[in-house]
Amino acid sequence: MKILFVFTNLRYNEDAFNYLIDKIKKLGRASCYIYFVPSKAIPRKLASWILYMGVLGEKLTEDLKETLRKELIMRGEETLDEICTRVKLEGGVVEECRSIKGELSNILEKLYKEITPDLVVIPREGEALFEEKENIHVKFDYVEK
């Protein structure tokens, strides 16, 4: 069985990860394609808010955006490593484990065509800058053939 697991900085939660691990345990063996897509939304929202409020100049705002962007990529890649290691430990076969830059919807479309997975797991958006969403009962989406 081919499993596609895609997460971002805003789309990640333990429930989705646990679901993936449970599935691997049940199946005994599964080919996993795990990807991290860095979220552009957080640095972009902060930068646009700061420019909108008119407090920092463009250079400082851009520097700030870049700092956050690098931080988010580093953070996501650490999580990616942790997920892939755990999947291997649980008996899953990690076919691919890497980060991809770009728009999530485009990446998903491309991966779906290339891999033709039997199961797709995508954590739902659980937090965002300056706004904390409540009542997220469903922590992830999954599509199984």
Place this chain on the structure above:
Amino acid sequence: MVEMFSRIRKGILLLGVFLFLFFVFVHPIPSLSTEAQNNIGLFFLTASLWTTNYLPLPVTGLLIFVLLPVLKILSPSDSFRLLGNRAVFFILGAFILSTGLLRTGLARRIALNFLKIFRDDFLKTLRGVFLIAFILSLFMPEHATAAILLPVVLEITHILSIKRGSREGKLLFLSLAWGAVIGGIGTMLGGARAPLAVGMLYETFGIKMSFIKWSLFALPVALAVGGIAILFQTIFVRKADEKITLNKLPEQKFPPLKREEKYVIIVYLITLFLWVFLNKYIPLSLSALIGAILLFATRTVKWKDAQDYVNWGVIIMYGGAIALGTSFVKSGAATWFASSIISFTGIPPFLILALLSLFSIFLTEFMSNTAAVALLLPIGFGISQSFSITPIAVTLAITIPGGLAFMLPVGTPPNAIAYSAGYYSIKDSVKYGVLLNISSWFILLLFIKFLWPLLGVKI
């Protein structure tokens, strides 16, 4: 929560527009001149726009310059003249000075060198982050301090393997925000609030306030609130945290000071000398501009740098705030407004100042702190006239707490910048921040009651 905030914002905006239309077009008030009545309408509209950020702050500033003549409150030339206020030029000079600190990398060098002293344990590291943010914000805008220190603090978290959501991470980033915010109230350089307030005080009552005089009132409050913040750090850090030590940090060696960094130090010292010792002869704004010009003359800062590091649009907001405040008092709107809010006579001035400062702390949590001060000051001036309180006391009691936003990211950019790193939630900043808000209010009251009279401001 998001939907609730969105509804509240819409409600405030609609209320502002309604009150604007009501005062301008609908309801004539016999005891008020048309100018004053229109001014009250404009005040409500501006308040709703600044609270909701429906328009960028500078655009609301522009709107004030348009509506003052249209509503026949001021002539176009009188209205535009207020953009050339000395406070605006002081802010302009101070922003260029801070560009020198930022562009040459001197601010970052100072921060990293300073943090070397605080390597022994985690509590010391927290204090180091807090203190360097505090100190830098005494000399440059607090939001620029937070912006340059964010990468430094992130670096510390990586080296110490501090996890997101951990108590250590929360305290580290809150220390960054708190240091910048508290330091920012200490002098006139930490933000635009103080120069704006001093400008409004001068335009309205002709009262001048020097750099050193302002610092004599504001710096002790900043130091005392800073002391409380450090005490909180000590209480919140568990013993176990103290095992984390910055000694893991690789020793960073800096090359000797570059020529341009030396120039920035010299120019800052010259400007501070002018502000402190020659303020009777040279106005603050001129000294700030002299410092700025010296930076250009020594080729330390280029005009492109000033454009890159400063958001000049915000100057229009400050000009607009001064124009609104001045016309609000001069048209009689402020006195009417003040007497409508406080209809009782015989209220002790101390209680009035306590309430004004409390309201300032509350308001600044939800909107730009400069905008909060710009809105409250005209009302405060009206109250000072009605209750015979010296306008200096009102200015200080509104402006100093107007910078003390600790709870919400929208309160002030240092909070937003620290929060954006994702190491703490809004719940955390509210939990810790409310304690600091309450403590800082009590500290301010103690200073109003006991220190200010010694400095010549009798309540």
